[in-house]
Amino acid sequence: MADGDQQLARFRMRLGSFLAIRYCLRGLLIWTMTLAAAVVLLRVAAGIERQWLLAGLLGYVPALAVGIVLAVRRTPSTPAMRAALDRHAALGGLLMTAGERDLGAWGPRMPGVSQPAVRLHAGRHGMLLLAGIAFLAAGFLVPDRYLPAGEESLEVGTQMEQLAAKLAVVKQEQLIPPEKAQVLEKDLVRVRQEASGKNPAKTLEAMDHLEASLAKAAAEAAEAAVRHAEAAGKAEDLARALDDVKAQMAPAQLSEAMKELARLTEQAAAESKSLAESLDKELAEACRDGRLTADELKDLAEALAKCKACERMRLEKLVGARLVDAAELARLAEAAEGHEAELAEVLRGCESGEDLEDALAALATGESADRNDDEADGMPGRGGRGGGGPPTALSWTQGANQENVGFKEKVLAPAAAASLKESRLVGVSTGDPTAAKPAGPSAGGALAAAKAGGGAARTQLILPQHENTIRRYFEREKTRP
Amino acid sequence: MNQPTAPLLAPDELAPLVALADRILAQMDLVLLGRTALHRLVLAGILSRGHILLEGLPGVGKTALIKALGQILRLEFRRVQFTPDLMPSDILGTHILQDKAGGPREMTFQAGPVFTNILLADEINRASPKTQSALLEAMQERSVTMLGTTRMLPEPFFVLASQNPIELEGTYPLPEAQLDRFLFKLPVGDVSAEVLEDIICTRRRGEPPVPSAPLSAEELSRLFAGMERMYLPRAVSRYISRLVAASHPRSREATAEVNSYVTYGASPRAAIAMGEASRAHALLAGRPTVGFEDVRAVAAPVMNHRLILNYKARFDQIGELAIVQGLLDSLDEAGLGLPADLEVEKAARGP
Numbered sequence: 001m002a003d004g005d006q007q008l009a010r011f012r013m014r015l016g017s018f019l020a021i022r023y024c025l026r027g028l029l030i031w032t033m034t035l036a037a038a039v040v041l042l043r044v045a046a047g048i049e050r051q052w053l054l055a056g057l058l059g060y061v062p063a064l065a066v067g068i069v070l071a072v073r074r075t076p077s078t079p080a081m082r083a084a085l086d087r088h089a090a091l092g093g094l095l096m097t098a099g100e101r102d103l104g105a106w107g108p109r110m111p112g113v114s115q116p117a118v119r120l121h122a123g124r125h126g127m128l129l130l131a132g133i134a135f136l137a138a139g140f141l142v143p144d145r146y147l148p149a150g151e152e153s154l155e156v157g158t159q160m161e162q163l164a165a166k167l168a169v170v171k172q173e174q175l176i177p178p179e180k181a182q183v184l185e186k187d188l189v190r191v192r193q194e195a196s197g198k199n200p201a202k203t204l205e206a207m208d209h210l211e212a213s214l215a216k217a218a219a220e221a222a223e224a225a226v227r228h229a230e231a232a233g234k235a236e237d238l239a240r241a242l243d244d245v246k247a248q249m250a251p252a253q254l255s256e257a258m259k260e261l262a263r264l265t266e267q268a269a270a271e272s273k274s275l276a277e278s279l280d281k282e283l284a285e286a287c288r289d290g291r292l293t294a295d296e297l298k299d300l301a302e303a304l305a306k307c308k309a310c311e312r313m314r315l316e317k318l319v320g321a322r323l324v325d326a327a328e329l330a331r332l333a334e335a336a337e338g339h340e341a342e343l344a345e346v347l348r349g350c351e352s353g354e355d356l357e358d359a360l361a362a363l364a365t366g367e368s369a370d371r372n373d374d375e376a377d378g379m380p381g382r383g384g385r386g387g388g389g390p391p392t393a394l395s396w397t398q399g400a401n402q403e404n405v406g407f408k409e410k411v412l413a414p415a416a417a418a419s420l421k422e423s424r425l426v427g428v429s430t431g432d433p434t435a436a437k438p439a440g441p442s443a444g445g446a447l448a449a450a451k452a453g454g455g456a457a458r459t460q461l462i463l464p465q466h467e468n469t470i471r472r473y474f475e476r477e478k479t480r481p
Numbered sequence: 482m483n484q485p486t487a488p489l490l491a492p493d494e495l496a497p498l499v500a501l502a503d504r505i506l507a508q509m510d511l512v513l514l515g516r517t518a519l520h521r522l523v524l525a526g527i528l529s530r531g532h533i534l535l536e537g538l539p540g541v542g543k544t545a546l547i548k549a550l551g552q553i554l555r556l557e558f559r560r561v562q563f564t565p566d567l568m569p570s571d572i573l574g575t576h577i578l579q580d581k582a583g584g585p586r587e588m589t590f591q592a593g594p595v596f597t598n599i600l601l602a603d604e605i606n607r608a609s610p611k612t613q614s615a616l617l618e619a620m621q622e623r624s625v626t627m628l629g630t631t632r633m634l635p636e637p638f639f640v641l642a643s644q645n646p647i648e649l650e651g652t653y654p655l656p657e658a659q660l661d662r663f664l665f666k667l668p669v670g671d672v673s674a675e676v677l678e679d680i681i682c683t684r685r686r687g688e689p690p691v692p693s694a695p696l697s698a699e700e701l702s703r704l705f706a707g708m709e710r711m712y713l714p715r716a717v718s719r720y721i722s723r724l725v726a727a728s729h730p731r732s733r734e735a736t737a738e739v740n741s742y743v744t745y746g747a748s749p750r751a752a753i754a755m756g757e758a759s760r761a762h763a764l765l766a767g768r769p770t771v772g773f774e775d776v777r778a779v780a781a782p783v784m785n786h787r788l789i790l791n792y793k794a795r796f797d798q799i800g801e802l803a804i805v806q807g808l809l810d811s812l813d814e815a816g817l818g819l820p821a822d823l824e825v826e827k828a829a830r831g832p
Contacts, residue, residue: 018823076817081717084815084825093770096714105491106769116826340644
């Protein structure tokens with residue numbers, strides 16, 4: 001009986017092994033196919049890097065575990081295996097009975113038990129597994145460049161970085177409120193995340209919107225910088241001019257000029273926060289009282305010059321970030337251009353209080369005092385910004401307008417070609433146009449071939465083979481009795 | 482029947498029983514030439530205490546076989562020729578008014594031919610259903626009840642019936658209930674020319690020799706006692722159950738042929754009969770336990786008359802034996818329940 005039990009244990013082991021191979025093979029096959037499909041799908045559709053997908057290989061462990069568990073659960077019961085061995089050895093139920101009761105004298109007489117052959121027909125699954133492995137390997141090994149562009153392939157990284165840089169400049173220069181800067185930053189992140197090759201228009205439109213917001217803020221800042229520089233420049237011009245001609249001016253005129261300087265300085269300080277902060281309190285007070293000494297006038301001029309330089313630096317930063325056009329720098333330079341020598345000359349030449357008032361008024365309005373002579377025609381400028389164009393008024397603050405620049409609309413007289421409106425194009429000749437010959441006299445037309453008394457407008461051609469038939473037709477009356 | 486609790490038949494206990502069985506078979510082979518397999522099944526049926534239906538053409542030796550069996554077993558043997566006008570009382574017996582000496586006349590039971598050990602019901606399908614059904618109680622209960630009095634039949638009691646598969650005009654096919662009571666339905670076919678030659682040469686007027694070594698009553702009892710100790714392992718009984726269950730259409734292990742051609746499968750009585758017949762077959766094979774090969778040997782005779790086929794089977798000329806063979810081929814005896822692509826060798830290869 002010991003032999004029977006040993007053979008039974010051996011048979012159980014063999015059968016369990018075959019079952020384990022079978023279920024593990026299926027588990028491997030299913031996981032290989034699933035993983036291969038997932039690898040291809042994720043690489044193609046989601047653009048996931050292959051090193052992340054290598055983690056899927058860990059799935060083979062549970063696949064094998066499931067196979068082994070299934071094999072253990074599907075292993076036949078001991079009585080069934082005993083019955084199989086009994087049948088194989090043709091023991092006539094002795095081995096089966098041995099598992100249920102004592103065989104008595106039959107135990108020693110029982111023939112030897114042999115192991116039945118076990119065959120697993122796994123060729124098809126094996127081939128499929130090999131194919132799955134090849135599929136998986138191909139899924140991993142195909143280079144990225146051969147994969148079709150996916151949804152995330154919209155390349156907007158560079159533009160996004162530029163936008164981020166612009167936003168950083170705008171934020172740093174405090175061109176927009178911090179809350180709005182935060183909103184724009186969030187928008188930028190969201191647009192970057194939602195950038196999709198499926199709908200590029202949406203992404204590009206959002207980027208355009210962001211850029212427009214930044215550009216608008218920058219344009220306003222540039223305009224303010226020009227305005228500040230211009231205000232500071234006027235005050236600086238007057239301060240430097242007064243410093244030059246202070247000794248030569250009458251006290252009343254000097255006082256008037258000092259008042260104008262105080263007004264211009266206050267105006268510039270009101271517009272430029274940097275100037276307000278950098279201006280010394282005593283100096284500002286002295287300026288307001290109109291009792292500036294020569295040194296103080298120099299200090300004031302320096303402070304105003306610094307304010308101009310500060311505005312220029314700010315504008316340069318915006319230009320550097322491509323938020324505004326570089327032409328704005330030229331505009332700022334033009335607005336802040338110094339005219340102190342000319343102004344000093346004008347002040348020096350003011351003999352009466354009225355002259356001074358005119359000069360100061362011209363300075364306030366932005367007109368150069370020495371150009372008053374050129375105002376004969378009222379349009380002393382030659383072209384607008386960038387040159388060219390018709391004469392235009394010069395202004396310290398206003399840019400060139402579009403007046404006299406556009407063409408005047410004029411309704412043209414009805415053309416003779418209007419009659420051709422109903423004509424029809426029949427072709428285009430490649431040769432030179434030729435004049436049509438004048439029409440000749442009228443012709444007979446359809447009646448040209450008609451004979452007098454013929455009764456018909458057209459001569460009927462009778463074919464030779466029909467002649468006899470026709471003749472017989474017309475002669476039938478003659479032959480009729 | 483409960484599994485025997487006594488120890489297995491020891492080899493020295495089994496050997497005399499096998500010798501007895503061989504002696505019976507030898508005597509039967511001597512009487513009826515060329516029917517070895519049939520004789521084994523008939524003896525297995527007798528040892529299983531079952532009734533046997535023999536089906537064959539006239540003159541193939543059905544009656545001779547049964548008669549010889551009665552002589553060998555030394556059992557009382559009676560033959561009833563079933564005809565359409567045969568009445569139940571002609572088989573079971575009747576009450577007659579009889580004069581009694583010195584007293585009034587009284588009804589006395591006159592036993593019919595059924596009160597015997599071996600009843601040969603010749604051409605059983607020629608009798609009317611009423612007469613056929615008179616045998617139902619006798620076959621199942623082994624008793625006869627008349628006028629409220631039940632009389633037990635002698636022990637052992639076997640019905641060995643024969644029927645002719647041709648000349649069906651004027652016959653009454655046995656009802657399913659009665660067919661189910663037969664343990665075996667055995668076809669008695671033709672014999673080969675060599676056997677016929679032997680019969681002609683050795684038998685004057687075809688008269689079979691008288692059995693020379695009949696069994697004693699004690700020997701027959703020992704055989705039946707041995708049958709009681711035959712062991713049917715659990716796996717084999719499970720195989721028998723699956724086999725019978727699979728004969729029903731739309732059952733879990735039913736074959737495509739069963740689903741197509743069978744209207745009703747075999748009854749639980751078939752499973753019981755198969756278990757008993759397998760035991761007898763194992764005894765004849767000289768083994769104390771029943772193996773799968775014993776079940777396979779008796780499955781067809783047990784099941785073939787218990788399957789009710791539909792008209793489609795008749796049109797396609799599919800018989801019960803083909804259905805049973807299909808079941809035997811498709812069912813895994815051991816019941817390993819392995820997947821289809823995992824195969825275990827059934828029988829060891831020869832040297």
